[in-house]
Amino acid sequence: MIKAENIVKTYNGGAVEVLKGVSLDIKEGEKVVILGASGSGKSTLLSVLSGLERMDGGKVFYDDKDLSSMTEKQLTEFRRNTVGFIFQQYYLLPHLNVENNVKMGADLIGNKDFREIIKAVGLESKLKNKPAELSGGEQQRVCIARALAKNPKVLFLDEPTGALDEKTGREVLDYIIKSQGERGFTMVMVTHNLNIAETADTVIKMNSGVITEVYHNATPKTAFEIGW
Ligand SMILES: Nc1ncnc2c1ncn2[C@@H]1O[C@H](COP(=O)(O)OP(=O)(O)OP(=O)(O)O)[C@@H](O)[C@H]1O
Ligand SMILES: [Mg+2]
Numbered sequence: 001m002i003k004a005e006n007i008v009k010t011y012n013g014g015a016v017e018v019l020k021g022v023s024l025d026i027k028e029g030e031k032v033v034i035l036g037a038s039g040s041g042k043s044t045l046l047s048v049l050s051g052l053e054r055m056d057g058g059k060v061f062y063d064d065k066d067l068s069s070m071t072e073k074q075l076t077e078f079r080r081n082t083v084g085f086i087f088q089q090y091y092l093l094p095h096l097n098v099e100n101n102v103k104m105g106a107d108l109i110g111n112k113d114f115r116e117i118i119k120a121v122g123l124e125s126k127l128k129n130k131p132a133e134l135s136g137g138e139q140q141r142v143c144i145a146r147a148l149a150k151n152p153k154v155l156f157l158d159e160p161t162g163a164l165d166e167k168t169g170r171e172v173l174d175y176i177i178k179s180q181g182e183r184g185f186t187m188v189m190v191t192h193n194l195n196i197a198e199t200a201d202t203v204i205k206m207n208s209g210v211i212t213e214v215y216h217n218a219t220p221k222t223a224f225e226i227g228w
Helices: 042-049 071-082 097-108 115-121 137-147 168-183 194-199
Strands: 003-013 014-025 031-036 056-064 083-086 154-158 186-189 202-207 208-217
Touching: 003 202, 014 056, 014 071, 014 202, 014 208, 031 194, 042 168, 042 186, 042 202, 056 115, 056 154, 083 137, 097 137, 115 137, 115 208, 137 168, 154 168, 168 194, 186 194
Parallel strands: 031 186, 031 202, 083 154, 154 186
Antiparallel strands: 003 014, 003 056, 202 208
16 A cells, blocks of 8 residues: 655755665555664655655655655645654643544545544543543543544554553553454554554564565554553
8 A cells, every 4th residue: 555665865955864775565454663773764664655744855655545646735645645644742722621532534535433532542531621631541541532533544653652652652552453343544653662662563674764674464462562
């Protein structure tokens, strides 16, 4: 479903080459984990794959759609209809309560089920709370609810449990994996945590802007079976 061919991404007018020819293939419904040291280009790769940022060379295809040939308008439309994001920094709207933060995601596609999703992430009792009145784990669950409320075909997650303690991190990861199992979306998750790679179908290792290894897990583990 996603095919990247030789992606190059530079910053500072070409002075810094962050992605140095990255090619990959991701199947529909696949759970992919991207591992790599800090600064290896993982977040940059996610932002290019998801159409948030443009690449300087190479191509990214979603089936037969080529992101690199889209106009800004087409790219915005593509992001709205196809992808969801969960970032390490929560990016909730501080002046909106839980209900309205999630509704914002749901409104993008006219989804009326957003209260069900809030319930499913266990935040029914916090509907009227604003982000500052929530714990880190609760805020991350609001982000997950907001991303899922869009019914994305592809969910991108950048260190979704990075800011969470072990117990909350496992619960959040478990919820994400279960949602993936039920809804069948394609999932691309960046993490530093080697253990989390055991939950993936496919693991992609990066170093200094290139892919160094790709392997598959025959039996991906659950969030409660891995070390932390
Ligand atoms: N907007 C930018 N302008 C200039 N350099 C950037 C920009 N964004 C990222 N970089 C550089 O690109 C490199 C890769 O950054 P990236 O954020 O993709 O790494 P990462 O693998 O996600 O790291 P981490 O695990 O710490 O999040 C870093 O050296 C970073 O300084
Ligand atoms: Mg990063």
